[in-house]
Amino acid sequence: MNSYKRVLLRPQTSLPRIHLKSSIRTSMKLRFSESSHEFRRQPDGKLTQESLISHVIKALKKLPIERCQYEHHVIYKLLKGIHSVTSQLGSQELKQISTISTIETWDRGQVVFGHNGFYIVLMGSVKPYNRETLKEEQKLPTIAAGGSFGSFGPVNSADGDAIIQCVLTLETCEILKISRFGYEKLKKDILAQDHSVKLTMIQSCQLYLHWPKPSISHLANITQLKTFPANQVLVKEGKVCPFVVFLGYGECNVLQDVRSFVKPMDKKDCKIKFVVVGKLGPKQSFGEVSILMDQPSPFTIITATEVHGGIIQAESLKELDAVTTSLILQTAQPISGKLSKEEVTKEFLTQEKMKKWELDKRKILSDAVFYNGVRPGNGKWTYNRGPRAVTGKIKTYT
Known part of the structure; x- marks a missing residue:
């Protein structure tokens, strides 16, 4: 066994240690820290x-x-x-x-x-x-x-x-x-990307699914990408649409004026002046018939959420060739006609009942929760018992 250890087991050799000066060590630590934190996000x-x-x-x-x-x-x-x-x-x-x-x-x-x-x-x-x-x-x-x-x-x-x-x-x-050649190439790539987005947006609309690609390309050339914030009026009732809208994402409320049908007893208490009669969402468009036929819009259209899509100005739409214009009139459909007086009154009463129900429900819940003075975020009990007034507001269109 002793000869076995002497032949096979050899002692490990260690290299001589190099002693660095303290200044060199400090500089190496600084370089490492600078390189590791060079592009740390701040x-x-x-x-x-x-x-x-x-x-x-x-x-x-x-x-x-x-x-x-x-x-x-x-x-x-x-x-x-x-x-x-x-x-x-x-x-x-x-x-x-x-x-x-x-x-x-x-x-x-x-x-x-x-x-x-x-x-x-x-x-x-x-x-x-x-x-x-x-x-x-x-x-x-x-x-x-x-x-x-x-x-x-x-x-x-x-x-x-x-x-x-x-x-x-x-x-x-x-x-x-910034190279001029590189900038021109970048500009062409951005234009091609925008054009592809416009083509996809128009072709995804239900009324343009079976359109030929050259005609859709004509519309894409005059389309502008735009984002509308929530609660912005796009079309006013009784006026011609200022532009055609192709909805990419987001929703719009279709409203009808009820002031001519419902006469309020007190103008201060009446906040609702419009009735929601429909909604417009992605893959839908509006405004083509109103512009080409010079017809006033029967509804007011307001964005319910943030809406992103493409728009075509009225002047650009009227300058299209006769073939594309006739194709739009054949395929595009106007927004459904105005509701009758009875339908508007019925819808108005339904929305008023829902509004009153939401108000009563919120008041009952607040009275039950705040009965012993429990307030959200306070964490303390008070001895002021009894119902508390509701300060919540109902969102209405004016």
Whole structure:
């Protein structure tokens, strides 16, 4: 056994330990902490301008495909605060512009040509430069960090003097570049995506299921995507619809005026002036017949929730070709006709009964719960017994 241990079991060898100085250890710990917390998500407003710019520069050093979602958000946050960018780009373009943004580092005394894109100075400063005379433009001020030069599109002869197309670096500069070619491609992709959304929205409506694709494409070309908040009046009773609406998501209430049928005893106590006679939801449209036939709407349409969809202005709809117009009149249907006086009165009384029932139910429940003075959120008992007044309000349309 002793020979077995001596032959097979060999002692472990340990390498000599390298003793590092305390300063080197501290620097290594700092580097590790900086790299691990480099892009940690922080609440909005906590980053200073200098810290935000440094984060943007580090994010732009990577290829666009290698950037994470937080790095794209940091670039978007910086660009959103630059007026020269927000004044030229839409909201969708501004959110996606970080996917084509790059960064260039320029030493002092170099000439930067801005004819092939839009440039933003992140660090350093530049001076407008005249490439014809090879001299600095003394009349124009120096462009510091946050300034810009170049353009997103081709420069016209009329705007050539107003746009700075050439600069001279006064120090080492970090400059964000948005390529003109990349911006044009991004713009085409956004337009194609919006057009696809409009086609799907129109074709999903029940009245346009069997339409040919070219005709739907004509409607999609003049459709605008729009979002309406809740409780917004889209169409007023007795007036022609101002636009055609294709509902993507959300609901609308169809109301009819009852003031001509029901005469209140006291105007102050009468809050209901409309009766809900129907609802409109996703995959439905309205307004085509009212605009093309110049007919007033028999109902008032109000958004019950937030509604997103596409709209076609009345002027654009009337400018369509005769084939598409006749096809709309053949397939589109007006909203069902107005109810008779008896039907409106019956519906009005039904809604009034439901309103009174909800009020009585809420009062009975509140009297039962608050009988011994129990109040939600208070957690204490009081000796004030007896029913308590109900302060709840019933939502009505006026």
